[in-house]
Amino acid sequence: MLDPVSRVRRFNRAVTSAVGALDTSFLGRGRPLGAARVLNAIGHGRTDVADIRDYLGLDSGLMSRLLRSLEDEGVVETHAHEDDARRRVAKLTRTGRREFAAYEALSNAQAESFLAKHSQRDALLAAMDMIASALTRERVALTEMDPQSDEARYCLGEYYAELGRRFKQGFDVSLSRDPDAKDMRRPRGTFIVAMSDTLPIGCVGLKGTDHGYAEIKRLWVAPAARGLRLGRRLMDATEDAARRLGIALLRLDTNSALPEAGQLYRTTGWREIPRFNDDPYPDLFFEKQL
Amino acid sequence: MLDPVSRVRRFNRAVTSAVGALDTSFLGRGRPLGAARVLNAIGHGRTDVADIRDYLGLDSGLMSRLLRSLEDEGVVETHAHEDDARRRVAKLTRTGRREFAAYEALSNAQAESFLAKHSQRDALLAAMDMIASALTRERVALTEMDPQSDEARYCLGEYYAELGRRFKQGFDVSLSRDPDAKDMRRPRGTFIVAMSDTLPIGCVGLKGTDHGYAEIKRLWVAPAARGLRLGRRLMDATEDAARRLGIALLRLDTNSALPEAGQLYRTTGWREIPRFNDDPYPDLFFEKQL
DNA sequence: GAAAATCTCTGACTAAAGTCAGGTAATGCT
DNA sequence: AGCATTACCTGACTTTAGTCAGAGATTTTC
Numbered sequence: 001m002l003d004p005v006s007r008v009r010r011f012n013r014a015v016t017s018a019v020g021a022l023d024t025s026f027l028g029r030g031r032p033l034g035a036a037r038v039l040n041a042i043g044h045g046r047t048d049v050a051d052i053r054d055y056l057g058l059d060s061g062l063m064s065r066l067l068r069s070l071e072d073e074g075v076v077e078t079h080a081h082e083d084d085a086r087r088r089v090a091k092l093t094r095t096g097r098r099e100f101a102a103y104e105a106l107s108n109a110q111a112e113s114f115l116a117k118h119s120q121r122d123a124l125l126a127a128m129d130m131i132a133s134a135l136t137r138e139r140v141a142l143t144e145m146d147p148q149s150d151e152a153r154y155c156l157g158e159y160y161a162e163l164g165r166r167f168k169q170g171f172d173v174s175l176s177r178d179p180d181a182k183d184m185r186r187p188r189g190t191f192i193v194a195m196s197d198t199l200p201i202g203c204v205g206l207k208g209t210d211h212g213y214a215e216i217k218r219l220w221v222a223p224a225a226r227g228l229r230l231g232r233r234l235m236d237a238t239e240d241a242a243r244r245l246g247i248a249l250l251r252l253d254t255n256s257a258l259p260e261a262g263q264l265y266r267t268t269g270w271r272e273i274p275r276f277n278d279d280p281y282p283d284l285f286f287e288k289q290l
Numbered sequence: 291m292l293d294p295v296s297r298v299r300r301f302n303r304a305v306t307s308a309v310g311a312l313d314t315s316f317l318g319r320g321r322p323l324g325a326a327r328v329l330n331a332i333g334h335g336r337t338d339v340a341d342i343r344d345y346l347g348l349d350s351g352l353m354s355r356l357l358r359s360l361e362d363e364g365v366v367e368t369h370a371h372e373d374d375a376r377r378r379v380a381k382l383t384r385t386g387r388r389e390f391a392a393y394e395a396l397s398n399a400q401a402e403s404f405l406a407k408h409s410q411r412d413a414l415l416a417a418m419d420m421i422a423s424a425l426t427r428e429r430v431a432l433t434e435m436d437p438q439s440d441e442a443r444y445c446l447g448e449y450y451a452e453l454g455r456r457f458k459q460g461f462d463v464s465l466s467r468d469p470d471a472k473d474m475r476r477p478r479g480t481f482i483v484a485m486s487d488t489l490p491i492g493c494v495g496l497k498g499t500d501h502g503y504a505e506i507k508r509l510w511v512a513p514a515a516r517g518l519r520l521g522r523r524l525m526d527a528t529e530d531a532a533r534r535l536g537i538a539l540l541r542l543d544t545n546s547a548l549p550e551a552g553q554l555y556r557t558t559g560w561r562e563i564p565r566f567n568d569d570p571y572p573d574l575f576f577e578k579q580l
Numbered sequence: 581g582a583a584a585a586t587c588t589c590t591g592a593c594t595a596a597a598g599t600c601a602g603g604t605a606a607t608g609c610t
Numbered sequence: 611a612g613c614a615t616t617a618c619c620t621g622a623c624t625t626t627a628g629t630c631a632g633a634g635a636t637t638t639t640c
Contacts, residue, residue: 376636
């Protein structure tokens, strides 16, 4: 009962029955589960029939029939794809959007009622984030995004908050806020966000300079996503992006109060170099030739 | 993407697809899921047909057919119940036990491979415990157990460990180890463990004395299960048990380093009284008339 | 000791999900 | 231009899950 395997299995049991309840609640709108799932996939922005089929793991025959039944019902319309008339694109009709909204309301209500039952909301949410990240870690998508997008700003906010907690002297955000944004856009640099489903769980910036190297800045991984080697993936992706931008030399600075970071750099081909800027926070400096 | 409801829904999505994978893996033994579930329920000690039916939420006709198919396969035998010949009792044959063991091995292997993928094992397990407790909180069973049972000892071990962390001066286990066990058995007292599925997540002892009152000792709730009002349920159950044992007056001691406990007592009809023992750890004393 | 209730089983269904083998039209490749 | 490939559709089928009414045996209740 106390060994790790039993604990995982207990979790599986608990979650299996909860998921069953979730599923059956989707039956309340007079539509079989399969059709409801297709409708919701379309509502969530999956329009390509092949994409939906793949996402839901359906046979093409079955998928076709489910789509047909949704069309007959008047909630979905399909058209040929613009660029390739073999492919079909599905979209919701007005009625379809109403139905989708009803499913969304149902899901939101369930989530809210779950949250309302528990007083330790923050701890529970943190635990859920962690497990969701672990379960979907093969599906974490690293995407280049604008450093001023909502996702990027969320990550940066969390990043600064964490620096504030970890540095003995605190961390003054105003010092480093946004002036770098323009250097972290193509073609000078880039900004990469790791998205797990809809939640940003990590980021890194590549900041172009005029000194013959680019800098890696603001590497952050959400606490809930640590242990998934996401830092390494983010660094790899940044190095790839740098190579594609024709950058041959990378530098970065960090602080010895963040030992995981130093550890990561040391084991991935970075070598320590002398201080190369006068920023007050960092006390460790690295360089890597691409 | 950042609001609590979205986070819960992200968790639901992540877990739904994981559970789907778990389910389909049970199909690898040439038996439909329904039959596999019945076989596993029997393997886990549910022998009464009505009990299994209830647990799996099956119609009696369907249940009957599933049982029959398992019998035809030679993995299950049924007999009439000893005391009531209308009821049937199912048990595994030798082949059945082998099949059950294969399912168990599969589940264990899956749990292990999940754990092996993640470096933050302890944090992940704690998160899983927390969520499993939250999901199954309606199904937490409070059971009277021997204070020296494995479950009770696990709880007590965790309890002492926590006291050690929370008391400034630490906590010396040897002082309070086991001498009370005999006073926490019927008819002098009792010991109640809160079980969530197979995991003990809380406990409380009722210790009989010869001074005209009984003491409540060792109230503990697992960190993963806090916020579920389990402490209150444990106290209620103990008071009920005390009433059934004919005890009219309860006392307890606690420490101001455990503010949740003091808070609980104050809001549930206990009144503070002067020190009534010379135990070095407690600094707060309460009494309640039943 | 008769009537009511309980437990399981059987027969006769239905609905949903899934499989498989073509078929049609569009597209890609040489 | 011709052939292979791709994307989707259709028809014909099977399996699984589930429902419902009633039968048969047994136990409980009065």
